[in-house]
Amino acid sequence: MMSLKKTLTVNQLEMMAAKKMGKEAALLVTSGTQANLVSLMSNTKRGNLVILEAESHIYWYEVGGLSTIAGLLPWLIRGNLGVLDPKDIEAAMKPKDIHFPETTLICIENTHNRYGGAIISPDQIKAVGEIAKTFGLKLYMDGARIFNAAMALKVDVKDFTKHVDNLMFCLSKGLSCPIGSIVVGTDEFIEEARKNRKILGGGMRQAGVIAAPGIVALEKMIDRLDEDHKNAKALAEGLAQIDGITIDLKNVQTNIVHFGVSELLGTSDQFVSKLRENRVLALSELLGTSNHLVSKLTENGRLALPRDTKRIRMVTHRGIEKEDIDKTLNIIESIVKELHG
């Protein structure tokens, strides 16, 4: 009886996810990284060439799994805030020739992490989808934060997904679950993905406890993403007023805020240490603590992070209220005053 219930919870989540995305089937996996790897493996054969945006999460932050495990050769194209130009894709295509690996897949990322949550619009995806079809390639979307994109443009998420063959999205991150991502596509693709998940050790028995919050997320956590976007905007606008901080407001499109610190304020690492000293903390640091004066600017447990030596990344999410933003801006303002002497 218990195991039947467990199966039902996972099945229910997968069916809900497939329906929301307008695809035939879905598969619960442990993480965004596992979702991407399973999808890469299920869309290609070892030795294939895969076109990726140069700043993509798959290329930067997934330990090269696409090469070491999936056996793929990444071919990087730099996009404009993550948006690939179909002409660049066309130029990257190789003729059928004994010297070249076969190109089979294009990957896009929406919203784009390293471009600060930038959105790729449905029309821009459509254009990439058309060129993919022209060359007989599949189009996959790392849609870890695709609901943020849909919320920001006030469109249905299917407006994005209808142009791709398959995709993944994360239940964690903005949708607030403790764990989990979902791969979505055709029945055939998901059958293959299920095998590949098993190869990667992601076949889970007691997965109902992971699926249950996923169901809550799909029912209740999507609409509230607007609040995160408003808070990110308020944070960005506040930061823009502070001396020594640089920020491009037009690039703050969803829930991620990237800003630069002037040399006078030190490196981004030093500045983040100052934030930490002043209790601008990660959620993970809050758990198990009490009564701190806190502003929590983090995405499910990650502190405001140095984005590189000059820039800092902050993410708004459930649990960050407008008053936390105000408090954080006050703290940053006083740190800047102190550092400026």
Ligand SMILES: Cc1ncc(COP(=O)(O)O)c(C=O)c1O
């Ligand atoms: C765009 C994107 N894809 C994939 C991932 C990987 O997700 P996870 O950390 O759950 O493995 C992330 C994580 O931040 C991401 O931003």
